[in-house]
Amino acid sequence: MYVAKYLHRGAFYPRTTSLKFTRSRAHMSFSFTRSVTFASFFSSQCTHASSLTRSSLERRRSHRSSSSSNHKRIFIANASHPTEEKEKKTRKKIVVVGAGWGGWGAAKALLESNECEVILLDGLKDPTGKCGQKTASGKPFESGVRGFWKDYPNITHLCTNTLGLREDEVFTEFTRSSFFSPDGLEATAPVFSGADVMQLPSPLGQVFATFDNFKRLPLQDRATMVGLLYAVLDLNRNERVFEKYDRATAHELFTKCGLSERLVEEFLKPTLLVGLFKPPEELSAAVTMELLYYYALAHQDSFDVRWIKSKSIGELIIAPMAEMLMDKYELNVKGGCFAKSLHLDSEKNAIDKVTYFDTTSKREVVIDDVDGVVLALGAKGLKSVVSNSPELARNAPELTAAASLGAIDVVSVRLWLDKYVATDTPANVFSRFPALRGAGGTFFMLDQLQKDTENELWGGQETPKGSVVACDFYNSSAIATLSDEDIVKTLTKDLLPEAVEAFRDAGVVDFCVQRYPQAVSHFSPGSFTKRPPLQTSVPNVVCAGDWVRMGDREFGAKGLCQERAFVSGIEAGNALLLETLGPSRSEGKKHPVIPIRADETQVEIGRAVNATVLGNLEDSLLGPLFFPKDGAFNVFGLR
Ligand SMILES: Cc1cc2nc3c(=O)[nH]c(=O)nc-3n(C[C@H](O)[C@H](O)[C@H](O)COP(=O)(O)OP(=O)(O)OC[C@H]3O[C@@H](n4cnc5c(N)ncnc54)[C@H](O)[C@@H]3O)c2cc1C
Numbered sequence: 169m170y171v172a173k174y175l176h177r178g179a180f181y182p183r184t185t186s187l188k189f190t191r192s193r194a195h196m197s198f199s200f201t202r203s204v205t206f207a208s209f210f211s212s213q214c215t216h217a218s219s220l221t222r223s224s225l226e227r228r229r230s231h232r233s234s235s236s237s238n239h240k241r242i243f244i245a246n247a248s249h250p251t252e253e254k255e256k257k258t259r260k261k262i263v264v265v266g267a268g269w270g271g272w273g274a275a276k277a278l279l280e281s282n283e284c285e286v287i288l289l290d291g292l293k294d295p296t297g298k299c300g301q302k303t304a305s306g307k308p309f310e311s312g313v314r315g316f317w318k319d320y321p322n323i324t325h326l327c328t329n330t331l332g333l334r335e336d337e338v339f340t341e342f343t344r345s346s347f348f349s350p351d352g353l354e355a356t357a358p359v360f361s362g363a364d365v366m367q368l369p370s371p372l373g374q375v376f377a378t379f380d381n382f383k384r385l386p387l388q389d390r391a392t393m394v395g396l397l398y399a400v401l402d403l404n405r406n407e408r409v410f411e412k413y414d415r416a417t418a419h420e421l422f423t424k425c426g427l428s429e430r431l432v433e434e435f436l437k438p439t440l441l442v443g444l445f446k447p448p449e450e451l452s453a454a455v456t457m458e459l460l461y462y463y464a465l466a467h468q469d470s471f472d473v474r475w476i477k478s479k480s481i482g483e484l485i486i487a488p489m490a491e492m493l494m495d496k497y498e499l500n501v502k503g504g505c506f507a508k509s510l511h512l513d514s515e516k517n518a519i520d521k522v523t524y525f526d527t528t529s530k531r532e533v534v535i536d537d538v539d540g541v542v543l544a545l546g547a548k549g550l551k552s553v554v555s556n557s558p559e560l561a562r563n564a565p566e567l568t569a570a571a572s573l574g575a576i577d578v579v580s581v582r583l584w585l586d587k588y589v590a591t592d593t594p595a596n597v598f599s600r601f602p603a604l605r606g607a608g609g610t611f612f613m614l615d616q617l618q619k620d621t622e623n624e625l626w627g628g629q630e631t632p633k634g635s636v637v638a639c640d641f642y643n644s645s646a647i648a649t650l651s652d653e654d655i656v657k658t659l660t661k662d663l664l665p666e667a668v669e670a671f672r673d674a675g676v677v678d679f680c681v682q683r684y685p686q687a688v689s690h691f692s693p694g695s696f697t698k699r700p701p702l703q704t705s706v707p708n709v710v711c712a713g714d715w716v717r718m719g720d721r722e723f724g725a726k727g728l729c730q731e732r733a734f735v736s737g738i739e740a741g742n743a744l745l746l747e748t749l750g751p752s753r754s755e756g757k758k759h760p761v762i763p764i765r766a767d768e769t770q771v772e773i774g775r776a777v778n779a780t781v782l783g784n785l786e787d788s789l790l791g792p793l794f795f796p797k798d799g800a801f802n803v804f805g806l807r
Contacts, residue, residue, distance in 0.1 A: 259498065260284045260539040260748045263522045265507040265553065267295035269730045270712035271544035272486060273737020274744075276493060277759035278542075281745050285498035287535060289524050291506045296490035297482025303582070303680040307627040310480040311684060312580050313612045313638045315473040315595070317463060318342070318361065319724065320731040321762040322738070323485070331488045338484050340617050342472040345595035347438070348667035354434065354599060355382045356592065361469035370768055371397065373468025385434055395425030396457070398803070400465060401774040403457050405782065408800035410454055414696040416806045418448035418456035424804040438599030441608025444727055445576045445642035445688055453806070455691035458726035467765060475595070475612070478621040481730075504528050507549075510541060510709070512559035518708045519560070540744045543567075543700070544712040544737060547575040548686040550700065563706055570700035570711075575686040579607075579644040581655060584626065584678040585634040588615065589670045596667065603662035605646035611639045611664065633677055637664070642688070652681040688728060689715035702740055707747050712740035724764035735761055 262278050264271045267290035278284040288295065301309045316323060316339060327333045342361065347354040358365070360377050367373060382390060399421060403413055413421070418440065422432050437447050443459055444451055464471050476484055493499045504527040511521035522535045543550060551571040554561050561568050594616040598609035614625055614636040625636045639659055641647045647655060656679050664671035700711040702718050714733040721739045725732040738759045745754045767775075786795045795801040 261535075261537055262286050262540045262542065262744065262748070263507075263535055263538055264288045264542040264544060265522070266290060266542075266544035266546075266549060266713070267292065267501070268544060268546075268713065269733035270714070270716070270737040270740070271295075271542065272489060273734040273739075274542040274544055274710075274712045274741040275499060275737075276489065277738045277741025278745065279493050279497035279499055280759055281741075281749075281754070281757040282497070283745065283749055283753065283757060284539075285500070287500045287502060289502050289505045289507050289522075291504065291527070293503050294482075295486075295503050296501055297480070297486035298490070300480050300483045302627075303678070305627065305678055306629065307582075307584065307678060307680070308480065308624065309582055309680050309682070310482070310580075310638070311682060312578060312640050313475065313595075313610070313614075314481060314730060315475055316730070318469050318472040319462070319466070319764040321764060322735055323731050325762055326489065326734075327485060331485070331492060333484075333488065336477075338477055339474040340477050340594075342474045343595055343617070344593045345473070345597065346591070346593045347435075347597045347599055349384075349434065349438075349599040350601055350666060351384060353383050353592075354385065357381065357471060359469075359472055361472050365468075367468055369770055370467050370470070371465055374464065374471070377468065385430065389428040389431040390435075392426055392428040392431055395427055396422075396460065397465075398778075399425060399453075399457050400461050401771070401778045402802055403454060403461075404775070405779050406799065408798050409802055411696060412800055412802060412806040413454035413457065414452045415694045416453040416804075417693045418451040418453045421453035421456070421804065421806070422448060424806075434600065438597060438608065442597050442610055442642060444691055445578070445608060446690060446692075447606075447643070450690075450692060452691045452693050452695055454696060455727060462724065462726040462729075462764075466767065466771075473595070475617050478618050478624060502526070505533075507545075507553050508532065509553065509556035510560050512557070512563060512706065514559060514563075517563060517706055519706060540708040540710070540748045542710050542712055542737070542740050542744060544740070546687065546689060546713060546715070547571065547573045560706065560709070564704045564709065566701055566704055567709075567711075569698040570715075573695055573698055573715075574690045574692060576643055576688040576690045577645045577648055578684040578687050579641040579648050579655065580682050580684070581639045581641075581659060582614075582680045583637045583639070583656065583659065583676055585637065586675040586677050587634040587673065589613070589635045589637075589664075589668060589674055591616070591668050598663055598667065601663055601666065603658050604641070607644040607647050608642040609639065609663065611637055611659075611667075614638055634674060639663075644683075648683050648685070652679070655681050689713070691715070691727070702736065703743050703747075708744070710740040710744045710747075712737040716740070721761075723761065 260283060262284050264275050264286055267288050271288060271290070275286045275288050278286050301311070303309050324335070327338050328335055342359045344359055345357045347356070358377055358381060360373065365377055368376060399413070402409065404410055419432070422436065427436070432448065440446065440448055440451060440456060443463065444456065448456065462470065478484065490501065494501070502524070505524045506527070508523045508525050510519045511523070512518070513520045519541050520536065520538055522538055522541060523532055524535070525532050543553065545553065547570065550567065554567050554571040591613050594613045596611050598604060598611070601609070615622055618625055622632050626632050650658065656676060660671065660676060696717070699715050699717050702716055702721060703710055712733070713736055714728055716736045718736060718739055723732060723735045725735065738761055742758045745757055749757070782801060785791060786799060786801060
């Protein structure tokens with residue numbers, strides 16, 4: 169990896185520094201002299217998070233000095249007032265493993281209850297996002313460009329109400345996006361909520377608003393989409409029906425719904441490749457329908473999307489949240505620390521210790537007296553933790569099932585060009601290009617999205633010379649085998665200029681390529697019952713993340729989705745509070761979750777009618793002859 173290699177070689181001048189200190193907090197079963205590379209020393213200075221929580225006393229002092237060193241923090245943490253120590257002992261000690269949106273949601277819910285101290289572990293050097301990731305030449309880089317759709321109420325609330333940020337400081341306006349194929353521009357998605365756009369019930373509103381936006385796909389092909397509307401109404405009739413849709417591939421459902429081959433090949437397949445990062449033949453029909461409904465069909469403006477306005481999501485949203493949680497509560501963020509195993513106390517059927525590997529000290533560390541654990545990991549991370557935790561694997565079969573699921577590779581590229589390329593829209597999709605080698609692809613014009621802070625896109629030192637383009641490849645196992653230079657060549661010769669001719673004259677001033685193997689949840693056919701549940705057979709272990717099944721706490725945001733991951737974390741935190749504190753002590757301590765907008769009336773009526781009609785038919789005298797006994801009949805004959 170371009171950047172990773174550099175970090176280990178040049179950027180932080182690997183030399184060894186010895187930091188000697190003793191930790192006396194009762195719950196940490198270690199006391200050692202450690203050697204750290206300058207890289208990690210830099211990162212702990214920079215993150216202010218990397219090793220210790222702030223004691224209340226320090227919090228009071230932090231107004232005076234915001235740049236206290238780790239040494240000072242340790243000293244002060246050990247010098248807590250006796251009442252603070254007493255308070256601390258009654259607090260539950262929770263380890264959150266994984267600092268994605270799921271992990272942060274859980275940490276927030278647990279800390280804000282004022283009943284827990286949280287140790288948040290992540291393999292990333294700076295999970296607090298404060299430092300931002302930099303390339304070898306000091307330019308900013310982010311692992312994939314991620315949009316914020318219209319129905320992300322909890323993330324929006326976090327930014328505006330909790331962190332007091334202005335929406336227009338954090339997010340761009342909602343933007344249009346374009347779809348390119350080897351034949352040229354295929355379609356443009358408008359902003360559906362614009363003041364000049366008439367608002368209609370779904371899906372009429374979407375049909376009218378996009379009537380002229382498809383440049384090639386004939387109307388008769390688009391009209392076959394109507395078959396999917398019935399599946400939307402039927403999908404959640406009951407759990408068994410849902411599982412049947414889940415076992416089918418999206419491709420099978422599309423065929424059974426009568427969608428035209430051209431609609432699938434030219435529109436739905438590329439859309440799914442950038443929405444769920446796999447083609448329809450490798451996706452669960454149930455999750456595909458959930459995604460299409462949530463992002464496109466629920467309301468006319470469901471597809472409206474906006475982007476981060478400057479820097480990165482880490483710097484703009486996660487960093488202030490981390491700062492706020494560390495200032496106000498007992499949060500200890502441990503960057504560069506991989507959870508290795510969970511120890512189960514078999515008598516209590518509870519996890520009591522977590523072992524992690526600290527990449528800075530190159531040591532294994534045990535956290536003991538643990539009251540609860542949130543596993544906020546993807547499939548790859550879960551596999552590694554569960555396979556190193558034999559008692560947990562024995563007692564929680566659902567975690568071994570989840571650990572058996574696959575995940576998807578992503579490659580992210582950033583290009584700094586020597587001329588400005590004007591594109592119609594800042595967000596763009598590559599569709600059906602042979603050069604994609606089966607991947608989905610997107611490109612984002614950062615010089616348009618982050619125009620107010622253009623200098624920062626060039627690292628703040630260099631004068632901007634042209635466009636800065638962020639390109640992501642999803643389902644990118646084939647692309648990932650190419651060298652960095654070949655990936656850049658593929659983009660600059662075979663993809664970008666084929667979409668927008670003006671890219672042909674642009675030279676590359678600088679680039680960065682990063683590979684993220686097995687980084688994203690794969691919603692494969694039949695995976696639903698194997699996905700991790702929010703609560704597990706080991707009561708003090710809960711799961712968070714975009715792939716978690718939330719049961720009766722299920723939330724409206726679906727698919728690969730930051731909002732879903734964040735809410736799953738909040739719900740996991742709430743569930744653990746109830747488990748560890750008991751009903752009376754956890755009363756009134758639950759972190760609230762804001763629901764997404766209600767379904768429109770026509771959808772509610774359609775669902776009720778479908779359920780009643782099918783229910784009556786199943787109960788009729790002829791029912792046993794025509795309908796399977798499981799109460800999960802569906803018109804598509806899915807089994
Ligand atoms: C390129 C790309 C583009 C995307 N675009 C969008 C978008 O436009 N809009 C949108 O809403 N969503 C988008 N997503 C999806 C969204 O980012 C995810 O759904 C969401 O971030 C998942 O959060 P999570 O907490 O479930 O998992 P993650 O963010 O994957 O968090 C898991 C964390 O666990 C850590 N970890 C793993 N193993 C260990 C271990 N052993 N010990 C400690 N830590 C460990 C990892 O470092 C990671 O930080 C995109 C994703 C990618 C990759």
